[in-house]
Amino acid sequence: MKPIVMVGAILVLLGVLGLVVPQFTTHETKNVVSLGDLKIQANEPTEHTIPPIASGAAIIVGAVLLGSGLYRRE
DSSP states (O other): OOHHHHHHHHHHHHHHHHHOOOOOEEEEEEEEEEEEEEEEEEEEEEEEEEEHHHHHHHHHHHHHHHHHHOOOOO
């Protein structure tokens, strides 16, 4: 399989995933207090939102890459 087809398929899948799940949360652990060997940490959630226009653009670009990679001149 051509690499351009694989990249196109991955972009289409990521675009669809971005439309289905437009918001996700990551957690970051930060050191609040460090006193010798004692460390107090806090876990901070951060929400990320994927704009629908970015998901749509990924689907379109991926479809173009898929089409150009699958098209064969004979």
